[in-house]
Amino acid sequence: MADRVSQSQFPPSRVVGRGRGWYRGDCHVHSARSNGGELTPEQLAAGAREIGLDFIAITEHNTSDTHGVWGPLAGDDLLVILGQEVTTRTGHWLALGVDPGQVVDWRYGIRDDVNDRHLDQVRQAGGLCVAAHPHAPYPSGVFMYPFHGFDVVEVWNGLWSSDLPWNADNGAALAEWGRSLAADIHGGRWRPAMGNSDTHLDGQIGIPQTVVLAEELSTDAVLAGIRAGRSWIAESTAIELSLTASAGDRSAGIGERLRTCGEPAVVRVDVRGVPSGTVSFHTDRGKVHRESLPSGGSGAVEWRTSAAESAFVRVEVRQPGGHMAALTNPVILT
Structure with missing residues (x-):
């Protein structure tokens, strides 16, 4: 079914009056439009506000058809970044800051040798490409692409934890990222780490969250801060x-x-x-x-x-x- 988006209802890309500062957000959030999701956009927005997040990125699986419902749900206290989780056959990645209504193709695997082309499409739109949950415990979720093609690595993903927002899969992702950090810094191009909830159910949003130093509360500024590594990851807003x-x-x-x-x-x-x-x-x-x-x-x-x-x-x-x-x-x- 073709994606249907109301062009007049896209969220604004900037929150007026919010200058340089540390902003908390969750860049991996799903509504009921994604497989396994149970929440409405209204519930997601309410949950983000309840715990004090400044921004979220909506990342439905392989579709943009909820981009157009977020305009009325954003406001002077919540920035909504448009995105997509690209669920390829050999790993998932987040396209953050895509154009309204933009859909990135997901129907490929590492042997097709087309991933770089799709990454470039996101970057041409000013977006950010994030290697998602590299050690997720299911076949297509295990990340088989090299990190060097991506801007950021999601080393902490909250979805697959049970009682605690940290598990062995996150530990493996952190270790893999950490081992490459010295060589990448020496080479002059290192990939920052980020953490997101991968929210599908009630009570998951913001566990964990990325705290980023941005020049303002806008899509461009938040993504620039994440791209530059001016960020850290928190289990919750209490930290x-x-x-x-x-x-x-x-x-x-x-x-x-x-x-x-x-x-x-x-x-x-x-x-x-x-x-x-x-x-x-x-x-x-x-x-x-x-x-x-x-x-x-x-x-x-x-x-x-x-x-x-x-x-x-x-x-x-x-x-x-x-x-x-x-x-x-x-x-x-x-």
């Missing part, structure tokens, strides 16, 4: 985090480069919402430092290194039980 590295009078944050000029670098992470959790620092040498957080729920941890010792530093925060609470993209040291 807050900041990560900075400084050397002398210079400092840099997540997704940025710090010119150390040969001076020692002090890396500091501030965390709220993870009482008695643990913070670990990761570089191109693997996990290099670990400390516990206080029972009160808020704490700061500092660690010292240098550009000679560490090409980058990223942070993971885990709950007392060991499952992930937050993780960051790297600060790069030069």
Whole structure:
């Protein structure tokens, strides 16, 4: 059946009056129009507002026919990014920021050698291409394409977890992304990590979510922040985090480069919402430092290194039980 879209009901691509800041969102959301989905767009919008998200991306399976219902549901408190989950035979990927009504072909696999052409179509529209749930536990969900063709990797997907929003499949995706990070940074083109809920059912939205530094609350600015790696992933809106590295009078944050000029670098992470959790620092040498957080729920941890010792530093925060609470993209040291 051909996609039917009401041209007058597309959501605006910018929320007026929302300037530079950290914005929370979920870029992998399905309504009942997708297989396995049970929620209406109205329920999804209400759920996003209830937990305090600033943006969501609607990513129905292989269709754009709900793009046209989101105009009245967006507003001055919620940006709706148009997208699609492209469910190919050998892996799924997210096309974020596509044109209204745009549909990306999904009827192929890795042996057809056409994936790059479809990625280019999304980028020509100003969109972002995300490798989705690389280790999803079903045949077509296992991601067989190389990451280097994509802009971002979804290392944390909430759908296939049962009691907790973190499982072994996410751990495998994080490890795979982490192993490639050092080589990619050295080569000058690294792919940031992101996390999304893959919402299909009530109560899933925003678990986890991506927190992004954007110049404004608009599709272009949010995607630019994600593309640049100026983002981190949170289990929920209850968790807050900041990560900075400084050397002398210079400092840099997540997704940025710090010119150390040969001076020692002090890396500091501030965390709220993870009482008695643990913070670990990761570089191109693997996990290099670990400390516990206080029972009160808020704490700061500092660690010292240098550009000679560490090409980058990223942070993971885990709950007392060991499952992930937050993780960051790297600060790069030069």
